[in-house]
Amino acid sequence: MNERWNWDDLRLFLAVARADGLAGAVSPTGASAPTLSRRMTALEQSLGVTLFIRRRDGYALTAAGKDLFGHAETLEQGALGVERWRTASNPKPVIKIAAGAWTSGFLARHLPKLLESEDDLNLEVLTGSASADLLRREANIGLRNRRPNAIGLAGRKLARVAFAVYGEIKLVQEQARLGDDRRFTDCRWIAFSPPGPKVPSASWLDRRAPQGRKTVCSNAHAVLEAVGAGAGLTVLPCFVGDTTTGLARASELIDELSHEQWLVTHDDDRHDRQIKKMAKRVADLIRSQAQLFAGNAGL
Amino acid sequence: MNERWNWDDLRLFLAVARADGLAGAVSPTGASAPTLSRRMTALEQSLGVTLFIRRRDGYALTAAGKDLFGHAETLEQGALGVERWRTASNPKPVIKIAAGAWTSGFLARHLPKLLESEDDLNLEVLTGSASADLLRREANIGLRNRRPNAIGLAGRKLARVAFAVYGEIKLVQEQARLGDDRRFTDCRWIAFSPPGPKVPSASWLDRRAPQGRKTVCSNAHAVLEAVGAGAGLTVLPCFVGDTTTGLARASELIDELSHEQWLVTHDDDRHDRQIKKMAKRVADLIRSQAQLFAGNAGL
DNA sequence: AATAGATGTTTCATGAATGAAAGATGGAAC
DNA sequence: GTTCCATCTTTCATTCATGAAACATCTATT
Numbered sequence: 001m002n003e004r005w006n007w008d009d010l011r012l013f014l015a016v017a018r019a020d021g022l023a024g025a026v027s028p029t030g031a032s033a034p035t036l037s038r039r040m041t042a043l044e045q046s047l048g049v050t051l052f053i054r055r056r057d058g059y060a061l062t063a064a065g066k067d068l069f070g071h072a073e074t075l076e077q078g079a080l081g082v083e084r085w086r087t088a089s090n091p092k093p094v095i096k097i098a099a100g101a102w103t104s105g106f107l108a109r110h111l112p113k114l115l116e117s118e119d120d121l122n123l124e125v126l127t128g129s130a131s132a133d134l135l136r137r138e139a140n141i142g143l144r145n146r147r148p149n150a151i152g153l154a155g156r157k158l159a160r161v162a163f164a165v166y167g168e169i170k171l172v173q174e175q176a177r178l179g180d181d182r183r184f185t186d187c188r189w190i191a192f193s194p195p196g197p198k199v200p201s202a203s204w205l206d207r208r209a210p211q212g213r214k215t216v217c218s219n220a221h222a223v224l225e226a227v228g229a230g231a232g233l234t235v236l237p238c239f240v241g242d243t244t245t246g247l248a249r250a251s252e253l254i255d256e257l258s259h260e261q262w263l264v265t266h267d268d269d270r271h272d273r274q275i276k277k278m279a280k281r282v283a284d285l286i287r288s289q290a291q292l293f294a295g296n297a298g299l
Numbered sequence: 300m301n302e303r304w305n306w307d308d309l310r311l312f313l314a315v316a317r318a319d320g321l322a323g324a325v326s327p328t329g330a331s332a333p334t335l336s337r338r339m340t341a342l343e344q345s346l347g348v349t350l351f352i353r354r355r356d357g358y359a360l361t362a363a364g365k366d367l368f369g370h371a372e373t374l375e376q377g378a379l380g381v382e383r384w385r386t387a388s389n390p391k392p393v394i395k396i397a398a399g400a401w402t403s404g405f406l407a408r409h410l411p412k413l414l415e416s417e418d419d420l421n422l423e424v425l426t427g428s429a430s431a432d433l434l435r436r437e438a439n440i441g442l443r444n445r446r447p448n449a450i451g452l453a454g455r456k457l458a459r460v461a462f463a464v465y466g467e468i469k470l471v472q473e474q475a476r477l478g479d480d481r482r483f484t485d486c487r488w489i490a491f492s493p494p495g496p497k498v499p500s501a502s503w504l505d506r507r508a509p510q511g512r513k514t515v516c517s518n519a520h521a522v523l524e525a526v527g528a529g530a531g532l533t534v535l536p537c538f539v540g541d542t543t544t545g546l547a548r549a550s551e552l553i554d555e556l557s558h559e560q561w562l563v564t565h566d567d568d569r570h571d572r573q574i575k576k577m578a579k580r581v582a583d584l585i586r587s588q589a590q591l592f593a594g595n596a597g598l
Numbered sequence: 599a600a601t602a603g604a605t606g607t608t609t610c611a612t613g614a615a616t617g618a619a620a621g622a623t624g625g626a627a628c
Numbered sequence: 629g630t631t632c633c634a635t636c637t638t639t640c641a642t643t644c645a646t647g648a649a650a651c652a653t654c655t656a657t658t
Contacts, residue, residue: 006307007310008305009307022637031616033617034636034638035615035617056623056634058634058636071380076377079306082367085370089348321607322604330646332605332607336606336607337645354605355604355653355654
């Protein structure tokens with residue numbers, strides 16, 4: 001006994017005491033059960049006191065353990081104070097990611113993968129014209145469909161993005177019975193036209209079905225609602241169409257529209273650890289879904 | 300930043316802050332300067348705040364460091380509470396060592412070597428009949444001149460103990476001029492007769508100088524005072540006579556009296572970590588001085 | 599200037615702490 | 629009974645932290 005005891009062991013002690021055992025203390029502490037077991041014995045050893053009764057269904061505090069618990073809570077007060085001070089004096093940095101409407105949606109769906117619990121930041125997903133935002137430093141990470149050409153922006157190629165025509169499943173089956181010549185003329189279309197410059201898919205639709213009956217939506221969610229309701233066909237990136245239940249492809253991939261996905265960062269942010277980490281996560285996420293983006297997902 | 304920070308690092312932080320640098324924090328914390336350096340950087344890293352300004356003559360707290368200092372002191376209050384509770388509920392155990400008068404003195408002189416700062420115990424050196432004390436569990440460790448034969452006692456042989464006649468230096472030089480026949484008869488003797496059974500050296504003296512002029516002392520300190528004052532010769536273990544300034548040997552080693560030194564422990568104490576440790580220290584101490592005990596010390 | 603005396607930081611071989619997996623243990627359910 | 633399911637503990641290869649020594653930096657002194 002009497003080796004100088006470790007303050008941090010009291011943190012573990014509190015967790016074990018509160019969880020009535022090692023198993024429940026694993027996640028709050030971030031230490032494994034074997035470690036907790038060893039540290040608790042070490043604590044008892046160095047304090048020269050038995051703190052727990054080991055029962056088959058967990059740990060129970062001894063009288064001495066209860067005494068220590070009180071003192072440990074005082075320590076915890078200090079630790080909580082540090083924590084409050086830290087978060088107050090050190091507001092979480094915000095990383096802004098700018099992406100197109102569909103891509104933002106994709107990122108949003110995979111938010112849990114991007115925000116691992118251990119890091120201390122807030123994410124903001126901006127939908128807008130990525131390139132401009134980045135140059136003005138209104139965003140830290142951009143996802144665009146072209147290699148950036150402005151000075152001060154660095155780009156990484158992530159994946160190929162394929163497009164196709166999609167519609168509500170039953171509607172698509174009906175349409176399929178029509179001849180190829182009438183298939184895409186004798187139908188209603190839903191066109192996505194977000195604010196800002198015209199998107200390629202909308203331009204393509206204008207060219208391919210200039211006289212079609214079109215409903216225009218300026219909002220991605222509305223497009224999906226409309227298409228899902230069977231109100232018409234639309235052009236979607238495969239990573240959206242293929243992952244939205246109730247929709248089916250109504251065409252082959254549209255080569256004209258397919259493009260590369262680029263991740264763009266500002267040179268000034270290149271050395272920011274947090275931004276680098278987040279950029280890597282976004283890149284990894286998209287690359288891991290390359291087949292989906294390329295339209296090769298097994299449906 | 301934001302990895303779960305270590306409570307124990309605040310202990311080090313307090314020490315570094317109070318010492319205005321790493322060097323001064325080494326001894327209070329028990330950690331080395333490189334470790335302190337690394338942990339302080341790690342703490343700053345995980346808190347995401349600069350705590351110290353590194354100056355050429357040490358560390359100085361930043362404003363943020365001063366903030367943290369306050370919170371850390373709260374933690375420290377808890378730690379001190381634990382400390383008080385621990386020492387109160389857990390009184391230091393006492394280890395009792397029983398030994399003869401001279402051996403006790405030897406142990407007492409080397410007390411610092413036996414009591415290393417890190418262990419939490421009190422020592423009691425009992426002078427008395429070692430064997431009986433041990434059986435009655437009145438002592439934990441005994442030093443005797445015979446192998447223990449009682450059941451329940453375990454013995455380890457440590458060293459050979461030699462005896463010789465000693466006297467005050469000038470007195471011895473005078474005596475040396477006398478013939479060998481008169482040398483030990485024509486003188487005064489100091490006899491040591493502690494309470495309890497007669498010690499071998501006293502018996503030897505009775506045999507060798509039955510008609511000598513003897514002063515009897517029942518107390519070791521008194522014997523040395525008397526001999527040192529030139530009041531007479533006496534028989535002493537060499538480890539006493541050879542290390543007492545002002546005394547010189549007045550004879551060869553007395554083979555009849557020389558015996559082994561045994562370290563005796565009670566079987567029930569065999570598994571007590573503290574007692575085992577102390578027994579080992581005593582054994583190591585005496586063995587390291589084997590030459591002195593055997594009367595071969597270079598004078 | 600050169601030297602000696604502080605300091606904190608790197609380097610590197612060693613040793614300790616860690617977690618995954620396997621083991622052990624003791625109920626509870628069938 | 630036997631089989632599960634929960635617990636904690638051991639084992640063992642790996643990773644990480646540690647301290648001695650060398651290094652670097654700066655100040656004060658000769």
